[in-house]
Amino acid sequence: MEDIQLQETIERYLTDQMSVEERTQFEAIRKTTPEIDQMVIEHAMFLREMELYVNRKNFSALNKQVFNQLLDAGTWTPAAEQSTSFKVIQLWSKYKKVTAIAASVGGFIALFTSAMVLFFFPNINGNQILELSKAVEKIERNQKVQGHILNEVKTKVPENSKLISGGSGFLIDTKGFVITNAHVLKGEGAIVVNSLGQEFKATIVYSNKNSDLALLKIEDEDYKQAKALPFTIRKKSSDLGEDIFTLGFPRNDNDIVYGRGYLSAQTGFNGDSNTYQIQISANPGYSGAPVFNDKNELIGIMSSRQKQAEGVAFAIKSDKLFDLVELLEANELTKDLNVKLNKQKVKGSKNRKAQINNFKNYIYSVRAFD
Amino acid sequence: MKAELNEQALLKGLAQNDSRAVEALYKSHFGMIQHFVTNNNGSFDDARDIFQEAMITLYEKVQLDHFALTCQIKTYLFSICKNLWLKRLQQMGKYSAPLSAQEETVSVEEDLDRFEKKDAAFAIMDRSLNSLGEPCKSLLEGYYLNKKGMQELASQFGYTNADNAKNQKYKCLMRLKKLFFAQYNIGE
Structure with a gap:
């Protein structure tokens, strides 16, 4: 029962239904009780969202009503002038396959080239591999840190x-x-x-x-x-x-x-x-x-x-x-x-x-x- | 000068949910959007949906304290619609060429951001209300949406007195808030 009264009080406070005296009293309580303060803040946010919800809902209904009245009165003809201007899209879907084949051929050539480079210059990658293993070493070390064996690890x-x-x-x-x-x-x-x-x-x-x-x-x-x-x-x-x-x-x-x-x-x-x-x-x-x-x-x-x-x-x-x-x-x-x-x-x-x-x-x- | 005054009056009417203002806006601008959407891979219904969203964006903009529209209503609505439609086309995987349009546009990114954010909150509230079940849903809608008093709600829902209705409303509200904040916090 107490919770109801508190909730009601908060709502009256937030919707300006309090006398000046009651308001000052409530504000004093609010200042000294963080839990109540938090409830007020939360409820204010909720009421704001509720107001937004209500406003938008009402306005949408008004929109629909006006639109339908005008539609019934014959203001617009819904018979859609179906698009003819989307040639680019049509072209794209037509040639999609060809493009895909072209792209995969390109990809293949690129892969082949990299393979050749690797074959002839294997040393180039040596460094990168070394670097990678360094990174692995680091990860290992940190895993040990997590295991709380701090003094034994080079941290x-x-x-x-x-x-x-x-x-x-x-x-x-x-x-x-x-x-x-x-x-x-x-x-x-x-x-x-x-x-x-x-x-x-x-x-x-x-x-x-x-x-x-x-x-x-x-x-x-x-x-x-x-x-x-x-x-x-x-x-x-x-x-x-x-x-x-x-x-x-x-x-x-x-x-x-x-x-x-x-x-x-x-x-x-x-x-x-x-x-x-x-x-x-x-x-x-x-x-x-x-x-x-x-x-x-x-x-x-x-x-x-x-x-x-x-x-x-x-x-x-x-x-x-x-x-x-x-x-x-x-x-x-x-x-x-x-x-x-x-x-x-x-x-x-x-x-x-x-x-x-x-x-x-x-x-x-x-x-x-x- | 006269046109400008007229626009101001329209916006004022819009802010106050005046159906005449809404009607005037539909009459003078929907045709343009219909033309634009149907010429860019969309249907009449798409145009209706897009225009309604643009109207809501404008409506929520005029509600702001420091509201200012720096362009004509026509330009604003068109800019919003163009952006929304572009997004819709991308979502459907249909878009790949610049949209054909002759109208001038202004930057409306900030407004669209705000719209999207509010849209997300709106959807959460809607979902939460709908998953409450009856009589909670109607009771809370009666109180918050239709602004009915506790006495009226008590007789409508067959409670013996206003206190009983209050009790029920409290329980429903707590459930709604729980549902709402659970999603509001996780979000996205």
Whole structure:
């Protein structure tokens, strides 16, 4: 019975059916009870979608009615003037077979040529094969890391050090600058591991427990500077209800994991204006993972420190990264790092699978050792 | 100047679900779309569907707070229809040549994106409502879609009083929300 009353109260609150007094009272409760706040946010979103649904449904019905009336009145003649202009398509279907044969002959010639080249210059491929085996060696090594026999393997974690904490991180500048959460870096140093399982040594450039942001710099000769970032760092704040997704390493292996949700409040726990509240299933290893919207923009950094309710997580707003860079520039010791944030709009694909494919090479698993 | 005023009045009418505005838009622009679609591998019914979707896109655009149409209605509707039809043809695997059209077009990508997103949410709500079963579906539609009061719904569905109807509505709503958010979160 209590649930009904609560639900009814929330609905009255959202549809403006409360007296001023009741409203202030309810808002006070909402502020101090995150569970209720979350319910309000969720129901507001539901009502919005319901309104959209109702509006569209009514308008569609109106459209159909008007259309049918006009049709009955003879406004248009549905007798379709069937297309004659699609000669190109007709031509294509006519010659499809011929083209296919031509293509396969071409393919055969290409294969034959490669075979000849291989036959006469077998050495060219020798190097590639070597490289491949190197890669296999690396994979093997990482599999051992997963097996927790750290000290026996040639990992980039220094000898006699143990891994003590971990999380996710991502490049914000292809010179090798990786952002993660400060609370991820419990130990003395860190390595980062990319989605292919390659390890890189990194130094901690900056770490701030208050903002929970930390900056690492990859300093490893194996690191090859990546191409320009496939996403923009958003400076403005993001909209409520915006679709978001994250990519991180919440599991104890090298598998990158995708999560999807929505932005549920402009402020985080206790009205913290440095963070967003987001609705996403968050596991501990997601700490430091990037939060993207579907316009190829980074809007936040996962920071699941204050989990209050199921599925509720908090993300540090991306504009804090600009503050961080400003801070680095103002400091004598760090101003030469020259960290640059990508503010240029990225005109990439909006297809989610393509986005994930583009982004995953810029996301790292972060492992701290003592 | 007069034409411009007329367009503004039409958009205003559209925003308010005025059937006269809808009728005027169909009368002056559907012929153009019919011609375009049927000349590009489509049927009369295809043209009807495409035009209706374009009307919804425009309708939802005029509902926005900071709404502004930077071109003529005709150009806007045609641009949307052309894009939608192109997509439809590609989905059917029919398209391979540039569509034949003389009309000018404007960039409507953003609007189409918004339409698609809302379309996905609309489909989820529709699916969720339809999988609720009776009396839940009709009860919730009565409340949210037809804006009926609890008293009225109680007598319509044979509940002894408004409180009983409220109780039932609550249970139905919870089920609907569960269905809706399960798909809304996974999405795509």
